[in-house]
Amino acid sequence: MSSTVIHSVVLFDGHTTHPNATVVFDTKSGKITSVSTSSSDAQHPSGATVIDGKDHTLLPGLIESHMHCHGLHLPPGGSMNDILRSPLKSGVTTVCDMHSDLGSVDTHRKSIANELAEARKSGGTVTLSDLKSSLLGATIEGGWPKPIVLSGHPTEDVIEMVKKWPNLTPDTAAEYVRSHKASGANYIKLMQENCCSLAMPTNSVPVASLELQSAVVKAAHEHGLPCVGHALSVDMTEVILNAGADGLTHTFVDQPPPQSIIDLYKKTGAFVIPTLTVLASLTGELQDWRDRFADIAQKKGIVDDFAKQNMTELLGMKDPAAKLEYAFQTINKLKKEGIDVVAGTDAVAGLKGTGIGPSLWMELELYVEKCGLSATEALSSATAVPAKRFGFSDRGEVVEGKRADLVLVKGDATKRLQSLWEGEGIVGVWKEGFRAG
Template sequence: MSGETIIHSVLLFDGESIHPNATVTFDRDTGKVTSVRTEPTGDVAHPPSATVIDGRGHTLLPGLIESHIHVHQMHMPPGVTAPDPIQSPLKCGITTVCDMHCDPAVVKNLRARIADDIAEARKTGGTVNLSDLKSSLYAATIAGGWPKSIVLSHNPSEELKAFVDTWPSLTVENAKDFVQQHKAEGANYIKLMQENHCALILPTNSIPVATLELQTAVVNAAHQHGLRAAGHAFSVDMTEIVLKSGADGLTHTFFDQAPPQSTIDHYKEHNAFVIPTLGLIASVTKEHQDYRDTFADIAAAKGLLDEFSVKTLRETVGAASPEARFEYAIDSVRKLKAQGIDVLAGTDSAVGLQGLGLGPGLWLELQLYVDKCGFSATDALRSATSVQARRLDFVDRGLVAEGKRADLLLVKGNVTEDSSCLWKGDGVVGVWKEGIKAS
């Protein structure tokens, strides 16, 4: 039996441009796109052994990339079984998830499962169930620093305290060794942590805070090893430290104050990207409950999340300082976009983290970009495909092009004009990872 699939007469969004009548051919045996034709082909005789799909009335696009999740289970209540962190995203068309701080042993186990999932599907002619996983492994944490406080607020058990104490303790002196070891263990990029609680209800500077000297040492080491570096920060002052360190981007936007022009200028000066995580910020500030309820309803109706995760998606973190505002985050994204700063779609989702859901949370994020930040539907799709791949150096994906991974998503309707086609009605009707259909 041929491993070739042909989707013809389809509206193609290739990650950058729109083609109204395209034919895309890909192969599950090689996992690659083998042909992209963007001119009408008329009646063409397809190989009888190929799987042929009439794409009329549908949009074909690259598999979505979710640039900020966590695959750990540290937000789970004691005694509750955690759902699979890399299964529900694939059902939503997310073929790659990017973990931003996790125990390397957990990542290694998940990657082994992903490899087995692909191998079994190729061997049996079956389907795949799991998204691909990129990871920073452990972030460049410092002794007693972020995210110790937020993790222990969920579960201050002695066992978890002991585990958190095993995290890396970065110094200027050991930064090079940390990066070298992480690259050897399979890190795809390096994550910085720059947090002083300024935007949060916790007392400002009540935890140790990384210095600019340290962050610069980590970023320089990352770049010397060919790795991108991106940093957590919730406030303007912490954001500017990450930018001044030379990091490639921020894994959140700030929400402690209205965006100062100086911060926008720093983004431009360093050509940094931003992963806004607006859904998370709305959960932290307890705003826009309507979005959480809408996507929880969708997740429940389509069977995308288990009952516990649907309930969690409706809840809020509620940990903002009195001065923090969701509108500040929105203003920052509007201004950064207007200045040509690259926006990468990501959520900070993790199992058990309130206000978010692995999979549907990215749909919520994209809708916030369209509704609140002046994005077109196509802008939002670029933020979850080609822009991600370019800025995170994922050279094999994010585009529908010959030789790229056949990570693909087929959606009913024209999602380049209406992002809600992803979830309304039939929504996602087909997902392929490395050319293999997802179940």
Template sequence: MGITVIHSVLLFDGTCVHEAATVIFDSDNGKITSVFTGKSDVPLGAAVIDGTGYTLLPGLIESHMHCDGIILPPGIENIDGLQMSLKCGITTCCDLHSDPDVVKELREAIAVETAKARSLGGMVSTSDLKSALHAATIEDGYPKSYLLGESPSEELKRKIGRWPNVTLANAAEYIKTTKAKGADYIKIFQENCCSFAAKTGSLPSATLELQVALTKAAHAENLLVVAHANNAESTRMVLQAGADGLAHTFVDQSPPQELIDLYKATKAFTIPTLTALATLTGAEQSRRERFADVVQQKNLAAELIHQEMRKSVSWNAPEAKFEYAVQAVTKLKEEGLDIMAGTDSMVGLAGVAIGPSLWMELEMYVDLCGMSVVDALRTATAVPAKRFGLTDRGEVVPGKRADLVLVKGNVTERLQNLWEGDGVVRVWREGLEAAHFIKNR
């Protein structure tokens, strides 16, 4: 415990790259104290790490995941995705719809583990968790009816029965109640099923009037609004309603200029979830299998996880194509709009895994969307920290949380160094080292 000095390291600070940098942080308060180029006198009693040949990054931020394991088959215990994510260098997970009781339990466990590690000189094992809690679902709407299917278990019916039935009459009350329970932001759904292998309009869909009411009420409570929409029509509606960002990009058509212009006018961000859209459409199978191999080789998750990663949902309408999502991300990036890396990962969903799927997401930004490696890294560090209002993280600068990731090799030139070879070798959350890496050194 105490002061740690990492010197002679290639530093990506969340925005820019610095060579031969020194970063000093204090595990007692979890803060970064100094960042500069070159070396200086080492504080007495400090732990010293030679960063030659390594890259130091801010802890990665996963901008779209789900922590409650609601789609796991009956009898299978939920697997802690926050442990998997920390192993991958993700120090903050942003949940976009989970049961408040599950979120509360996980947050309490994080707080207890952190306090114990700080007081006794121990280690941490999970990422930090932000959450929307229960999203603003409507009666019989998406994803309620989609998840219930034809023969739901009694347990699943019980869980989904706890979800809100939001209406114009109770929209403001829902916002206040959700905030009081500890929501960090609000999630809304706009879904007409036109991108799915289901009849368009087969489920009830929220009206523009309701989405406007929810967004206004959330903003009155200083809460950000993130909207589910994976087709152009629904995207247009939630942007018109005033949503701050989209939880997906659209996959039903090439990006129309008027929709790009609406993004620009509203300055909304996008969490593309290319990983999720790839499994929806059955695209990128060889890439999915390659990352499943990484999970298995590095022992990052249980057998169930890397087997599920090899599958795909493949439940898209014929006109919904993965290439449209790639085109949308490319165009939005070219127009200077904010892109935030997220995967829509949840335990039990075919084709994704909390943690390694973020690596796959970043690789697709570089390989398919024309981003530089540094631009891709920004989508998982400084950009989501700024847009989610997480002012204490996302950058390696004095005063911020010591959420740090040390990786063998130059990640800023070759993204694959995050997972290939030695990959991520050490992780700190609030200055406390991750147990997985201590045990494997």
């Protein structure tokens, strides 16, 4: 058994900060075997690797709750190799894919399993984040995101792939959910888009009905799966909430938050994944933020030249009335009303303005600087809160018996969130007890 002990560390367990803690974990079980909030009463297993955590913070592995693991936005011949490597280097031990084909998901999952098997055999390191997925979202004929994926000059492979996406009706909703669960979906993703926040005519694409979305949510819940939904405007958000979804995978940018939407969130208990990073790229704002995090990510060896350049570019496809400030106002109000904020960016390999992994750092800083969250609330939004809301009961907290998905940071990240990426930043990442290499 290969045990690791981290002592005298500031521990953020997903909820609470403990100033002088000791955490023990091992690779045999892949779990945390002991947590002590007083280093003096902790026992060190014989032969363990012992790390002095003084002047460091230990966190649960971060969870990126909105990304995509496909390669549709990569240039011809572009590699998918870094899709799960860059997040692990950024302290993200779990990524939640929100619309990808089964082939892409299975390819990643096989790589993850093979890597862990080799690490257990040889005692080596790991390089890939864990992957959760909705598989393909509940798309309709001609509906979102088919038009945007097929815009420009798509390759024949992309055209053929989109042809295989679902064309759901209320009558086929139950079978769609059943087959997705059988194929390993961890949750279900709705698509609700009328383009009113985008540089496209409103209702220029077919829009899913409340009847359909309600049928999908009902089927998902009958199969024990959470159900979340895409919406970028107030009216589309209202449809997702009225359908009974567990959460929104974006907030809206078309108008300031009306009280009716705040009340509907409170009534339904739904959570929100703000994705401020991609919304800033959509509206063409915060260029200095994109430049700063792209530069940090490259200097730390997380992204290559292509990925860095991609992080600095922008989508710039908003409706003239759309503003990022509306998103800040909404998250601020929802947070004050006790609505769960779950951290996610909508990062995709090759999607302008995003980088899988380092974009989550930018997202978390925006929560603190623009939306009124404290550093610990921001950290909870990327650890314990998503684990609870998605039903990932084995992770998201530093608790005995949970997965040994851990991040060690130089400095006190509970007081200064920027410790995650500034200076030495992250000095150690473990997934199931194995150190990231």
